[in-house]
Amino acid sequence: MNHSGGESDHNRTAIEITKDKNGIDQVILRNIRGASATVSLHGGQVLSWKTERGEELLFTSSKAIFSPPKPVRGGIPICFPQFGNRGTLEQHGFARNKIWVIDQNPPPLPNDSNGKACIDLLLKPSEDDMKLWPHSFEFRLRVCLAADGRLNLISRIRNVNGKPFSFSFAFHTYFSISDISEVRVEGLETLDYLDNLCQKERFTEQGDALTFESEVDRVYLDSCNTVAVLDHERKRTFVIRKEGLQDVVVWNPWEKKSKSIVDLGDEEYKHMLCVDGAAVEKPITLKPGEEWTGRLELSVVPST
Numbered sequence: 001m002n003h004s005g006g007e008s009d010h011n012r013t014a015i016e017i018t019k020d021k022n023g024i025d026q027v028i029l030r031n032i033r034g035a036s037a038t039v040s041l042h043g044g045q046v047l048s049w050k051t052e053r054g055e056e057l058l059f060t061s062s063k064a065i066f067s068p069p070k071p072v073r074g075g076i077p078i079c080f081p082q083f084g085n086r087g088t089l090e091q092h093g094f095a096r097n098k099i100w101v102i103d104q105n106p107p108p109l110p111n112d113s114n115g116k117a118c119i120d121l122l123l124k125p126s127e128d129d130m131k132l133w134p135h136s137f138e139f140r141l142r143v144c145l146a147a148d149g150r151l152n153l154i155s156r157i158r159n160v161n162g163k164p165f166s167f168s169f170a171f172h173t174y175f176s177i178s179d180i181s182e183v184r185v186e187g188l189e190t191l192d193y194l195d196n197l198c199q200k201e202r203f204t205e206q207g208d209a210l211t212f213e214s215e216v217d218r219v220y221l222d223s224c225n226t227v228a229v230l231d232h233e234r235k236r237t238f239v240i241r242k243e244g245l246q247d248v249v250v251w252n253p254w255e256k257k258s259k260s261i262v263d264l265g266d267e268e269y270k271h272m273l274c275v276d277g278a279a280v281e282k283p284i285t286l287k288p289g290e291e292w293t294g295r296l297e298l299s300v301v302p303s304t
């Protein structure tokens with residue numbers, strides 16, 4: 001199937017639906033300049049985001065396993081309804097392991113899709129999910145690629161239950177980087193963080209910018225809505241803008257942990273950095289009928 005985006009810029013943006021090698025649908029979004037993004041229905045997961053010159057901006061492991069219910073190591077997995085091991089569910093919740101469907105008739109989002117190639121996906125709990133997490137929800141994900149190459153992800157989670165529920169959440173974004181020793185993260189200075197490597201103990205960030213020389217697994221709390229990942233060698237900076245997501249998770253497994261992760265090559269930690277817009281420390285609570293919206297916007301700009 002290949003058709004032009006409904007609300008697209010003079011019908012020159014395109015949405016193509018193909019199948020991966022396991023027969024799972026994936027959606028390729030293209031903008032008018034030839035940038036692209038690939039979204040798999042497995043996990044509602046963005047697997048690729050490329051510039052108009054065809055450069056891949058997201059990391060996916062060469063050892064990634066693309067067969068549900070295994071999550072895929074790379075791209076932008078969605079952690080829901082639980083981040084990490086902070087609850088009784090499997091690590092990072094079940095949303096990343098499920099097959100989502102294309103939402104043919106999503107509720108409108110004002111001024112959102114002008115000139116963009118967009119796809120709307122939907123996840124509702126299965127009977128098995130309800131046994132583990134007895135809450136009925138509708139999770140709508142919109143992924144859009146703008147004319148200037150920005151990638152937008154909008155999550156809308158609605159409580160269609162008779163009682164309130166709470167969840168944690170992350171857009172677990174694997175950025176492709178030249179070398180972990182050469183990058184720095186700006187925008188987290190002076191913030192408190194919970195260190196997953198020290199039983200979630202709370203510390204305060206002291207440095208000017210975050211640089212990497214060993215394993216890092218932290219939840220930065222109450223961050224401002226813009227964070228940047230500067231990659232000196234590639235002379236580019238990722239700009240992460242978020243709304244409705246108070247926290248930022250930063251993760252790199254480094255050498256030793258990488259060796260224990262079956263779907264990650266031993267040396268691949270050098271070329272990935274996860275910086276996630278997330279809601280972890282204070283779970284989000286929805287009353288019956290309420291909806292929560294979380295937004296992530298990723299862009300890349302040249303830097304020196």
Ligand SMILES: O=P(O)(O)OC[C@H]1O[C@H](O)[C@H](O)[C@@H](O)[C@@H]1O
Pocket residue numbers: 071084091092196217218249250251274
């Ligand atoms: O291996 P996964 O389940 O995909 O998790 C990968 C990582 O995700 C987050 O960054 C967590 O903070 C880490 O503790 C975890 O190791």
